[in-house]
Amino acid sequence: MLDRRRALRLIGGGFVVAAAAPGCSGASDSARGPWLHAGQYDDIRKRALSYALLAPNPHNLQPWLVKLVGDDSLALHVDLERRLPVTDPFDRQITIGCGALLELMSIAAAEEGYGVEIVAFPDGEDMRRLDRRAVARVRFVTGIATRDALFKQILARRSNKTIYQDRDVPDAALAALAGAGRVHQASSSTIGNTDLAASLRDLTWRAHVRELTTPAANQESVDLMRIGATEVAADPDGIALEGAMIEVGRRLGMVTREALADPTSSAFQQGLDLYKKMAMSARAFGWISNRNKDRTDQLKAGRAYVRANLQATALDLAIHPWSQALQEYPEMRELYEEAHRLIGRGERVQMLYRIGYAKTIKPAPRRGLQAHLV
Numbered sequence: 001m002l003d004r005r006r007a008l009r010l011i012g013g014g015f016v017v018a019a020a021a022p023g024c025s026g027a028s029d030s031a032r033g034p035w036l037h038a039g040q041y042d043d044i045r046k047r048a049l050s051y052a053l054l055a056p057n058p059h060n061l062q063p064w065l066v067k068l069v070g071d072d073s074l075a076l077h078v079d080l081e082r083r084l085p086v087t088d089p090f091d092r093q094i095t096i097g098c099g100a101l102l103e104l105m106s107i108a109a110a111e112e113g114y115g116v117e118i119v120a121f122p123d124g125e126d127m128r129r130l131d132r133r134a135v136a137r138v139r140f141v142t143g144i145a146t147r148d149a150l151f152k153q154i155l156a157r158r159s160n161k162t163i164y165q166d167r168d169v170p171d172a173a174l175a176a177l178a179g180a181g182r183v184h185q186a187s188s189s190t191i192g193n194t195d196l197a198a199s200l201r202d203l204t205w206r207a208h209v210r211e212l213t214t215p216a217a218n219q220e221s222v223d224l225m226r227i228g229a230t231e232v233a234a235d236p237d238g239i240a241l242e243g244a245m246i247e248v249g250r251r252l253g254m255v256t257r258e259a260l261a262d263p264t265s266s267a268f269q270q271g272l273d274l275y276k277k278m279a280m281s282a283r284a285f286g287w288i289s290n291r292n293k294d295r296t297d298q299l300k301a302g303r304a305y306v307r308a309n310l311q312a313t314a315l316d317l318a319i320h321p322w323s324q325a326l327q328e329y330p331e332m333r334e335l336y337e338e339a340h341r342l343i344g345r346g347e348r349v350q351m352l353y354r355i356g357y358a359k360t361i362k363p364a365p366r367r368g369l370q371a372h373l374v
Helices: 004-011 014-018 029-037 045-050 093-112 151-157 171-180 195-212 215-222 229-234 244-251 267-280 293-314 330-343
Strands: 064-069 073-078 114-120 135-142 187-191 225-227 239-241 284-290 319-320 348-356
Touching: 029 229, 045 064, 045 073, 045 093, 045 135, 073 093, 073 151, 093 114, 093 135, 093 151, 093 267, 093 348, 114 293, 171 187, 171 284, 171 293, 187 195, 195 215, 195 267, 195 284, 195 330, 195 348, 225 229, 229 293, 284 293, 293 319, 293 348, 330 348
Parallel strands: 225 239
Antiparallel strands: 064 073, 073 135, 114 135, 187 284, 284 348, 319 348
């Protein structure tokens, strides 16, 4: 067996690299089966949902519950056990994730000529928190939609949590990315490697540190970590930590939830070092804003963001949401206000993400369609 000192040298930053790139290796194929099986269902609603469930969502919670209604409709609800009450106390980010799902559903349905009629929060809403009422009711209607060019990017879409290359993003690509997000009454902006980008690099890093050093906020993430291939296969959600070095650290008792929650541990410090390199590697930034007057605006922000994500995929760009500074818990208030001074322009910034070039990564684990059907 490796001695502890040698294991530390071998692990180095290895486990945090795995944490930064969910799905880089190690889990059983079943954890990513939904990416392979999308579209393979008899019912158009299930086919569209099987693509929609690949949508980006906070901490990969995949908090969606769906009830099929009649022959042509469905109701979308949130699994209230899959929320982030510390860092997302008003369920704003969870709602944005629902918007991303609805947009992918719409794109997938259109590929087969179906339009989707979406009624958001048909039974009312509460801006303080989500409840058991439907997030949306959706009806599939034949013959009223044309194909969306972004459909072919769904299976290749990623949230790329790696260190980006030292390479600027062309202005034309940034303009195309911003344009893709200007839908559903959302404001969509991008910025290249400018003084504002430097300010955003600094802000996103400080917000990341603030979250990690706020015990309750950090613990919320730690509780959702799946350490090693066995855990990822058993629970294909949350934050996947995978790879050879993870397995070594896990077996030696060095990569544990206790260590990742302890600011004095080597595991915590290595993660901090790696994430700083990630933050500083951002060559450009983008953000999605709107009035945030109601829950529907939050859904619209998610729909706009996922289109930007798909456009980035088409342009061979990597993007990664880095929105800690936009969160509403008390310890983040100062940085929240700073973010809105920098880029708010009188609106609520709903999503902030870094942009760059990076190696291709494998998809994040997914729970599969049956896990979401009521």
